Amino acid sequence: MDAYRELIELLLKRELGILGRERTEKLIEGLDIKFDFDTQTLINYTGDGKALLEVLGHRIQQVGGEIALMGAKISLILRAWKLKLELPPIFAS
Amino acid sequence: MEEITKPVEIAPGVYWIGFYDPEAGFHCNPYLLVDKDEAVLFDAGTKPHLSHIVRKILDVINPQKITYIVLHHQDPDLCAAVPDLELICNPQVKLVCAWRAGVLIAYYGTKSEFYYVDRNNYKLTLQSGRTLRFIPTPFCHAPGSIVTFDEQTGVLFSSDLFGAFSYDWSLYAGPYYMEAMKAFHEPYMASHEILKRNIERIEKYPVRMIAPQHGSILKDDKVQEAFEVLKNLECGDVFIPIPEEV
Numbered sequence: 557m558d559a560y561r562e563l564i565e566l567l568l569k570r571e572l573g574i575l576g577r578e579r580t581e582k583l584i585e586g587l588d589i590k591f592d593f594d595t596q597t598l599i600n601y602t603g604d605g606k607a608l609l610e611v612l613g614h615r616i617q618q619v620g621g622e623i624a625l626m627g628a629k630i631s632l633i634l635r636a637w638k639l640k641l642e643l644p645p646i647f648a649s
Numbered sequence: 650m651e652e653i654t655k656p657v658e659i660a661p662g663v664y665w666i667g668f669y670d671p672e673a674g675f676h677c678n679p680y681l682l683v684d685k686d687e688a689v690l691f692d693a694g695t696k697p698h699l700s701h702i703v704r705k706i707l708d709v710i711n712p713q714k715i716t717y718i719v720l721h722h723q724d725p726d727l728c729a730a731v732p733d734l735e736l737i738c739n740p741q742v743k744l745v746c747a748w749r750a751g752v753l754i755a756y757y758g759t760k761s762e763f764y765y766v767d768r769n770n771y772k773l774t775l776q777s778g779r780t781l782r783f784i785p786t787p788f789c790h791a792p793g794s795i796v797t798f799d800e801q802t803g804v805l806f807s808s809d810l811f812g813a814f815s816y817d818w819s820l821y822a823g824p825y826y827m828e829a830m831k832a833f834h835e836p837y838m839a840s841h842e843i844l845k846r847n848i849e850r851i852e853k854y855p856v857r858m859i860a861p862q863h864g865s866i867l868k869d870d871k872v873q874e875a876f877e878v879l880k881n882l883e884c885g886d887v888f889i890p891i892p893e894e895v
Binding site for chain 1: 836
């Protein structure tokens with residue numbers, strides 16, 4: 557895991573609320589992300605965190621459209637700013 | 650899941666009369682309060698779902714008993730079908746709102762007389778003596794926004810406050826609701842300070858259940874949890890991404 561751990565966890569927690577468990581489980585299918593859906597905790601992931609965020613963002617947009625994306629955007633922008641991390645384009649504008 | 654094709658009595662005499670679309674991420678929740686021979690509608694002017702709402706009203710009462718339609722602010726998702734509702738309600742029905750909202754609500758082509766809460770001590774007494782209290786919640790999200798507290802049942806009809814974006818909708822809030830609620834408030838409420846001030850005003854009332862216009866109904870320990878979440882939520886205009894060149 558890299559510096560993006562907190563942001564990926566925040567995003568998945570948020571989408572649990574917006575998209576629900578079943579759709580959120582599908583979001584991470586095929587990605588090397590382990591998330592505990594009961595405790596809403598990110599256990600592990602491998603790869604570039606920023607790139608994973610980008611993939612998740614596009615999947616969220618596909619499944620839930622702009623509402624699902626907008627619902628996570630402000631929290632992500634705020635947390636990324638505090639952590640001094642750059643967000644992928646799908647969340648940055 | 651609750652049987653939601655029929656009106657659901659969420660508190661004695663208080664009914665959810667909404668419509669669930671499994672493909673939508675944003676749901677509207679109209680409510681009906683029945684008090685002896687009188688009834689009050691809350692935020693029921695959702696035009697695309699009007700037929701469902703009217704059918705559910707008919708399942709509960711004769712619509713001619715509806716003497717007040719409470720409109721917590723002026724948005725189309727709760728007001729657009731008010732002129733249609735006026736046709737089936739009591740001919741003397743009054744539209745209950747803040748003055749600032751009423752100025753705009755009139756543009757939907759409504760015909761009924763307004764009952765401005767800010768000119769009536771923020772309360773409405775029904776024929777039975779039951780009192781509805783109105784709490785101003787300015788800029789959450791509109792300048793003339795209000796919420797309603799029913800003293801008899803402890804239900805807070807909270808309009809946009811405590812609402813949520815959710816594709817995983819259920820009538821009562823589930824385990825992930827707080828995240829869905831944050832998702833709705835962050836881009837929609839004006840600022841953290843304004844939101845906190847309004848929640849602090851609301852939490853002085855003995856709220857037992859929160860019935861929002863969007864999202865799910867909150868009860869039991871979720872009421873206090875929701876107060877805390879919103880009081881601490883960072884939100885509003887400063888976080889909306891706007892390109893520098895604009």
